[in-house]
Amino acid sequence: MDFITISGPPSSGKTSVIIKTIDNLIRRGVKVGVVKFDCLYTDDDILYEKIGVPVKKGLSGSLCPDHYFISNVEEVVQWGQAKGLDLLITESAGLCNRCSPYVKEIKAICVIDNLSGINTPKKIGPMLKSADIVVITKGDIVSQAEREVFAMKVQSVNPKATIMHINGLNGQGAYELSTLIYDEKANIKTLEGSKLRFSMPSALCSYCTGETRIGKAHQLGNVRKIDLGNYNAN
Amino acid sequence: MQINFKELTILELFNNYPYARDFFSENFIPIEGLEHLTIDEALENIDEDIIEDRAINIEVFKVHLLEYIEMMKSFYTDEAIEAHNITILPGFYKDGSKENYDELEIKSGEIICIVGPTGSGKSRLLADIEWAANKDTPTKRTVLINGKTLETKERFSASNKLVAQLSQNMNFVMDLTVEEFLDLHASSRLVENKDDIIKNIFDKANDLAGETFKLDTPITSLSGGQSRALMIADTAILSKSPIVLIDEIENAGIDRKKALELLVSEEKIVLMSTHDPILALMGDKRIIINNGGIDKIVDTSDEERNILHKLEKLDKIMFNMRNKLRYGKKLEFEEEIENA
Numbered sequence: 130m131d132f133i134t135i136s137g138p139p140s141s142g143k144t145s146v147i148i149k150t151i152d153n154l155i156r157r158g159v160k161v162g163v164v165k166f167d168c169l170y171t172d173d174d175i176l177y178e179k180i181g182v183p184v185k186k187g188l189s190g191s192l193c194p195d196h197y198f199i200s201n202v203e204e205v206v207q208w209g210q211a212k213g214l215d216l217l218i219t220e221s222a223g224l225c226n227r228c229s230p231y232v233k234e235i236k237a238i239c240v241i242d243n244l245s246g247i248n249t250p251k252k253i254g255p256m257l258k259s260a261d262i263v264v265i266t267k268g269d270i271v272s273q274a275e276r277e278v279f280a281m282k283v284q285s286v287n288p289k290a291t292i293m294h295i296n297g298l299n300g301q302g303a304y305e306l307s308t309l310i311y312d313e314k315a316n317i318k319t320l321e322g323s324k325l326r327f328s329m330p331s332a333l334c335s336y337c338t339g340e341t342r343i344g345k346a347h348q349l350g351n352v353r354k355i356d357l358g359n360y361n362a363n
Numbered sequence: 364m365q366i367n368f369k370e371l372t373i374l375e376l377f378n379n380y381p382y383a384r385d386f387f388s389e390n391f392i393p394i395e396g397l398e399h400l401t402i403d404e405a406l407e408n409i410d411e412d413i414i415e416d417r418a419i420n421i422e423v424f425k426v427h428l429l430e431y432i433e434m435m436k437s438f439y440t441d442e443a444i445e446a447h448n449i450t451i452l453p454g455f456y457k458d459g460s461k462e463n464y465d466e467l468e469i470k471s472g473e474i475i476c477i478v479g480p481t482g483s484g485k486s487r488l489l490a491d492i493e494w495a496a497n498k499d500t501p502t503k504r505t506v507l508i509n510g511k512t513l514e515t516k517e518r519f520s521a522s523n524k525l526v527a528q529l530s531q532n533m534n535f536v537m538d539l540t541v542e543e544f545l546d547l548h549a550s551s552r553l554v555e556n557k558d559d560i561i562k563n564i565f566d567k568a569n570d571l572a573g574e575t576f577k578l579d580t581p582i583t584s585l586s587g588g589q590s591r592a593l594m595i596a597d598t599a600i601l602s603k604s605p606i607v608l609i610d611e612i613e614n615a616g617i618d619r620k621k622a623l624e625l626l627v628s629e630e631k632i633v634l635m636s637t638h639d640p641i642l643a644l645m646g647d648k649r650i651i652i653n654n655g656g657i658d659k660i661v662d663t664s665d666e667e668r669n670i671l672h673k674l675e676k677l678d679k680i681m682f683n684m685r686n687k688l689r690y691g692k693k694l695e696f697e698e699e700i701e702n703a
């Protein structure tokens with residue numbers, strides 16, 4: 130079984146891109162399954178069911194979604210194998226720009242869109258910077274020049290990535306993506322012992338563990354204060 | 364390229380590759396005060412907290428730095444990929460039968476129209492060209508650039524550069540004036556004579572647009588016609604891509620003839636999927652698509668060009684009528700016909 134992780138900011142077009150790509154894989158007889166990770170809510174699983182692929186979803190609830198992802202990825206890989214998949218895809222919403230769910234030696238794809246603003250590539254951390262393939266969506270509704278500038282900004286924070294423009298609506302480019310992401314020779318059985326590409330923040334503060342009260346008295350562990358400079362009350 | 368991280372100092376790096384400085388700041392790596400150290404030493408000297416806070420991975424950064432310098436060098440030295448001609452070799456219709464032509468060669472400066480019913484495969488043909496298909500798309504066509512297939516790596520890195528696209532749905536989304544926008548695009552392309560280029564695009568765009576706009580007009584408030592005029596002038600003059608794909612850009616509110624002339628004068632190869640007879644007849648050839656395959660390739664004949672003149676007259680009549688309507692005048696058909 131081959132395995133790829135797909136990640137990207139909310140609403141960047143991950144699900145549309147994956148569905149159009151799966152269409153092409155199914156036509157070539159590849160058995161694909163998806164596990165969708167999200168935070169509080171998702172109904173993307175229904176969209177995957179509609180195209181007839183095995184799908185599971187995981188909601189992280191009160192946990193950091195990327196921490197939740199990595200704590201469960203081995204189970205997900207085992208599920209994929211039990212289902213007899215040729216290709217397992219995980220989709221996760223990158224909610225925090227500090228974390229990313231990419232694992233060393235597992236293909237990592239980041240989906241971002243042309244409408245997100247030209248400073249976005251710089252702001253997105255490891256999720257963009259350590260991806261192997263960056264898919265840029267919504268290029269059909271912005272000008273050629275804006276597309277070129279945006280791609281250039283992506284390239285300058287991740288010069289190694291293959292950049293692909295995909296139209297999530299009509300699927301233009303999805304065929305080409307499907308040829309890049311699936312390697313029929315890949316034989317991934319377990320992630321036991323594999324490593325994250327990027328360490329997640331180690332800090333833990335009172336609020337991580339359920340504290341709701343505001344004020345110094347309740348703040349334990351890793352506390353960092355905002356620097357507002359010197360100022361006088363007036 | 365020889366960049367020895369153990370020997371080269373940051374200062375020497377920046378002197379040799381000025382753009383490397385931006386790469387440090389884009390990646391939030393604080394290098395001030397460490398410039399006299401070798402690259403390795405400087406990177407080892409960065410505070411652990413900063414590394415954790417800013418999600419820096421030094422090993423990845425080093426690999427990316429080399430890649431970035433390589434990339435920027437190629438931006439400066441590479442001329443655009445040149446595509447003097449593209450050749451399309453036959454593949455298969457949707458029903459699996461072979462397409463019925465030997466080969467189709469398109470040269471720079473040519474305008475090719477693609478016609479056919481919805482769902483027949485026009486966009487697929489444009490995509491085959493965009494990705495330089497090598498028997499590995501649903502049509503199994505082969506597309507040669509200057510007589511050669513591209514390597515996988517070339518195809519996917521070149522895909523950004525080989526083809527520029529224009530379509531009806533495109534809009535400007537950035538919060539910039541026309542001038543700032545052109546400046547941004549010109550800067551990202553690292554062109555030398557930036558001011559001349561900006562002026563040139565601005566003039567050409569105004570020439571194409573019915574209603575004129577200014578350098579300080581916000582791009583998002585341009586009308587549909589003005590936007591497309593600016594997009595076309597910008598693509599013709601500033602885009603590196605030698606091939607321009609136009610997907611259904613009818614009723615553009617611009618001088619379509621001049622727009623095509625501008626693209627062609629910049630030695631672009633223009634492929635245009637359209638149902639507009641005026642546009643279709645402006646092409647040198649048209650490709651007729653049916654059931655996923657290229658059914659026929661027709662040269663625009665002299666008789667057809669004669670019709671083009673008549674159609675242009677009709678178009679002018681419609682244009683004048685629209686203007687009269689807009690300014691509250693009475694519409695009279697006979698008078699318009701005589702004036703045209």
Ligand SMILES: Nc1ncnc2c1ncn2[C@@H]1O[C@H](COP(=O)(O)OP(=O)(O)O)[C@@H](O)[C@H]1O
Nearest residue numbers: 455456457481482483484485486487501502655
């Ligand atoms: N020769 C072909 N073989 C198989 N599928 C094809 C072929 N040509 C086109 N298709 C598929 O048919 C669908 C419709 O084609 P499209 O190019 O979008 O049509 P149009 O742009 O003319 O409306 C697409 O999914 C495309 O991939």
Ligand SMILES: [Mg+2]
Nearest residue numbers: 482485486487
């Ligand atoms: Mg189409």
